[in-house]
Amino acid sequence: MTLGRDELGHRSETVRRANLSAIVRALHEDGPLSRSDLVGRTGLTRSAIRALIGELAAGDLVRESPATLDGTPGRPSPLVQPDPEGAFALALEIAVDSLAAATVGLGGRVFDAIRTELAPGRTDVDDIVADLADLATSVLDRRPSPAGLAGVGVAVVGVVRRDGLVSMAPNLGWRDEALGERLAGALGTVVPMVFANEADLAALAEHRRGAARGVDDVVLVWGSVGVGGGLIVRGEPLTGAAGYSGEVGHLPVNPAGVACRCGSTGCWETEVGTGAVIRRxxxxxxxxxxxxxxxxxxxEEGSPRAIGALAETGRWLGIGLAGLINILNPRLVLIGGRLAPTYPFVRATLEAELDRRVLRAARQLVRVTPASLGLDAPLLGAAELALEPLLIDPAAWLRPRGVMTELESA
Amino acid sequence: MTLGRDELGHRSETVRRANLSAIVRALHEDGPLSRSDLVGRTGLTRSAIRALIGELAAGDLVRESPATLDGTPGRPSPLVQPDPEGAFALALEIAVDSLAAATVGLGGRVFDAIRTELAPGRTDVDDIVADLADLATSVLDRRPSPAGLAGVGVAVVGVVRRDGLVSMAPNLGWRDEALGERLAGALGTVVPMVFANEADLAALAEHRRGAARGVDDVVLVWGSVGVGGGLIVRGEPLTGAAGYSGEVGHLPVNPAGVACRCGSTGCWETEVGTGAVIRRxxxxxxxxxxxxxxxxxxxEEGSPRAIGALAETGRWLGIGLAGLINILNPRLVLIGGRLAPTYPFVRATLEAELDRRVLRAARQLVRVTPASLGLDAPLLGAAELALEPLLIDPAAWLRPRGVMTELESA
DNA sequence: ATCATTTGGAAGAGAGGAACACAAACCACG
DNA sequence: CGTGGTTTGTGTTCCTCTCTTCCAAATGAT
Known part of the structure; x- marks a missing residue:
């Protein structure tokens, strides 16, 4: 998620890249802005902004439209916004029981999205890759200019490396599947493709466009069949050394507890996963x-047994979250995925457990709320992931699409 | 630990700042380098490096010495190194049973260091502040140019905010003590002072100069009376929203366990803290x-009971670490502080627990080793912390010490 | 002596800043 | 209801800062 340059030296070209990036990122994250807004936000002068916007507009990344008259005095400032005919990302998702695809533009606008149920038992990699490619084609075909495809992001319900090697996906029965290679073959695209776990991407989406907006230290607990976690640290996703981070479902919380499908015992997900809730x-x-x-x-109808089962789940949620909060000192904890609707019923016991187990200083700082983007969060996060290279270096996108320079054509 | 500018825009001044920073950081982290080394490392041209080095040398941050002739052909390249008469940091430490102070220069060279036992019961804030100020004075007095003091870093055995508000320090019996203000008053310094937990700083030190050098995702477990943690994520310390992160000692690992001094039950430190080891x-x-x-x-002499106690501790170390590894996907786990010497005896059971509990993908990536800097790691980390502003923006240090510009004198 | 490598310095190019003239909206006032 | 003042922004030109390029000179191994 960072620039990834080995060399630390900056040059004037670096400055331009950084400034283009700042503008594109501001537009992507905060929607249409006037030139003046951009001046204020970046600290650059009007002259600089003007030139930068001009370059972005020439490359069809942004578009300028007449100012909206909002009643303030002064000469109106043209509105700059992502060009809807410009760059966009393809987001794909392999969820527990569905597949999804979407095209998403800069600014987070969803152009088209499809989700299809995954027939039970249809978990073979080839089948899923084929289905996913079909979905991808159908959303891509509806874009006027397919050349605008900037990148592909894929959310996977499992332990997956950035390059698409699926180490383990218990819901699909996968182990060491080279999903990346297969999918690249099936899609035949030349644009970069990045993979991540569904919970990590849900956290990214909530951070950019959901309940965690503007909060730089976030823990998201994502309930599906198992329990995943997405961590935002210093405003960026915590991926760990290889993208395997956030497997909070296998936090040992109860060494005397029951066996987990991962082979261990007493993992958090044995106490707060869907299975545990409904069993109770x-x-x-x-x-x-x-x-x-x-x-x-x-x-909701008042059944004591159901309420009790959810309260007990809340207690275990609180126990695991206490550990996460003590470790990470987040400002916000989000309850997402299938756990989100349980929030009203787990809240009390969860908070009580936090009161008991979290160090006071960290406790005072943290808030727990349900996530806001629903079950599409991983898909939206995949789009954010796919757009990231574009946000980091818009110049790289502008260059090959513009007129060749003398040097390049020589 | 980042630049902390609100405004994202870059300008030519930014470039120079970044390049000065890259050079100073390279010299600080990797010792004396020739100009050519710096060219290779930064990707800048000789001319640029020349000018930058010149500026740093004029400000007494670095010094050039004649090249060492190493038998390679070509004109020898002068060696650039931190100026030992230049900037330095004051590092202070409040440990469980001792206080320490040190002056440390750019490049990590320790000029002077003292450590004194803390008399049992001498835990009043005023007493400790007074003792610490004495230690500080004694090491500062031995520096030829006291004006070179660039910053103060303080390691505290407790939960402490960056600005020195100690939320809780059970070993000292402190709660909500404004250590920062008191210490600033006692020292009377005008340079910035930053506080952090001892384990966090031990991790920083091990990352810069110890066993975690060059590794960007690290978990350090620091044993003293309790158990602390220091986390390095993406090459930088994970501080959390307010600096309270890394309190791994209070990870719930055994809800059916014994009471912890924090008020909860079954915290990790009740199973792996000094108390647990010796009790067993x-x-x-x-x-x-x-x-x-x-x-x-x-x-070491072969006592089965002692060996058994340590093995059982190792088992619990493994349980807690499994959670941390599943959450953070680090490449390296360090066992430090008073736990370090136990490593040979806890290793087997610890690794066995990891084999059971850590997801395969993350397990294959992680290595567990003892830390390498011993009990001084927090003090060295405090120095690193104190030098950080200088590394981020050497220009700010050069400017006020040089000749005033026309604009500033006007 | 030759070669590889590096230093030093002058000229050039890229990018943003500063300053000025001008434009377009709101607002108050006659 | 028009008119001028105020405010906020745009366009443009020239300036400054910083790195790069290029050429000549220096230095030590072979």
Whole structure:
């Protein structure tokens, strides 16, 4: 997520790159802005902004439109916004029981999105790659200028490396599958493709466009069948050494507890995963999504058993979160995915456990709320991931699409 | 630890700042380098390096010495190194049973260092501040040019905010003590003063000059009376929202366990802290350092009980570390502080627990080793912390010490 | 002596800053 | 209801800062 240059030296070219990046990023994260807004935000002069915007507009990354008259005095400042015919990302998602694809432009605008149920048992890599490629084609075909594709981001429900090597995806039965290579082959694209875990991407999306907006230290707990985590540190996703970070589902919280599908015992997800919730409420552990929804309905109707099951889940949520908060000192904790709707019922016991277990200083600083983007968060995060290279270095995008310089054509 | 500018715009001045910073940082982290080395490392041209070095030399930050003839052909390149008469940091430490102070120059050279035992019971803030100020004076007085003091860093055994507000220091019995203000008053310095937890600073030191050198994702477990943690993420310390991060000692690992002094139950430090180790070996929990050393001696002599106590500690170390590794996906885990010498005896059970509990992908990537800097690591880390502003913006240091510009004198 | 490597310095190019004239909106006042 | 003042912004030109390029000279190994 950083520039990734070995060489630390800066030159005037670096300055231009950084300034183009600052402008594109500001427009992407905060929507249409007037030139004046950009002056204020970057600290650059009007002259500089003007030249930079001009370059971006020439490369079809942004577009200027007449100022909106908002009643303030002074000469109106033209509005700068991402060009909807310009660059966009392809976001893909392999979820527990569905596949999804979307095209998303700079600024986070979703052009087209599809999600299809994944037939039970259809977990072979080749099948999923084929289905995903079909979805991708169908959203890509609806874009007027397919050449605007800047990158592909893929959210995967499993432990996945940045390059698409899936080390483990228990829900799919995968182990060491080279998803990246297969998908690149099936899509035949030349643009960069990046992979990440669904919870990591949900956190990225919530940070950019959801409940964690503007908060630089965030922990997201993402419930699906298992439990994943997405961490934002210093305003950026924490990926770890290889992208395997955030596997909070396997935090040991109860060494005397039950066996986890990972081979260990007492992992957090054995206490707060879907299976644990519905088991406590009296459903068979394999009940899945429907059973969880049933428990929620019953809780809303006042069923003591359902309410009790959720409260106990909240207690364990609090225990695990206490550890995360003590370790990371976040300002915000988000409860997302299938856990989000349980929030009203887990809240009390969860907070009580935090009161007991989190050091006072960190406790005072942290707030727990449900996530705001719903189940599409990983897909939106995949789009953010795919756009990242463009945000870091818009100049690289402008250059090859413009007129060749003398030097390059020589 | 980052630049901390609100405004994202870059200008030519930014370039120079960044390049000066790159040079000073390279010299600080990797010792004396020839101009050519710097050319290679920064990617800048000789001319640029020449001018930058000239500016740094004029400001007494670096010094050029004749080239060492190493038998390679070509004109010899002068060696550039931090000026030992130039800038330096004052590092202070409040440890469990001692106080320490040191002056440390750019490049990590320790000029003078003192450590004194803390008399049992002498834990009043005023007393400690007075003692610390005495130590500081004694090392500062031995520097030829006291004006070279660039910053003060303070390592504290407790939960402390960057500005020196100690939220909690159980070993000292402190709660919400404004250590920063008091110490600033006692020292009477005008240079910036920064505080951090001892484990965080030990991690910083190990990352810069110890066993974690060159590794960008690191977890350090620091044993003293309790257990602290220092996390390095993307090559930088993870401080969290307010500097309270890394309190791994209070990771809940055993909800059915014993009460912790923090008020919770089953915290990691109740299983791996000094108290737990010596209790398992048959000593009273208050035995402290001497008892721990006795257990180690007995283990070395082959005592089954001591060996068993350490092995069981290793098991719990592994359980907690498994959580940290699953969350953070580090490349390296360091065992430091009073836990370091136990490493040979905890290793086997620790690694076995990791094999069981860490996801395979992350497990393959991580190595566990003892830390290398010993008990002075927090003090050295405090020096690194104090020097950080200088590394980030050497120009700010050069400017006020040089000749005033027309504009400034006007 | 030759070669590889580096230093030193002058001229050039890229990028943003500063200053000035001018433009377009709101607002108050006659 | 028009008119002029005020405010906020744009366009343009020239300036400054910083790195790069290029050429000549220096230095030590072979």
């Amino acid at each position: 409420a009296g459903y068979p552990a394999e009940g899945g999504r429907e059973a969880l929804e049933a428990v929620l309905r019953q809780a | 070996a048959g000593y009273p929990a208050e035995g402290g350092r001497e008892a721990l050393e006795a257990v180690l001696r007995q283990a």
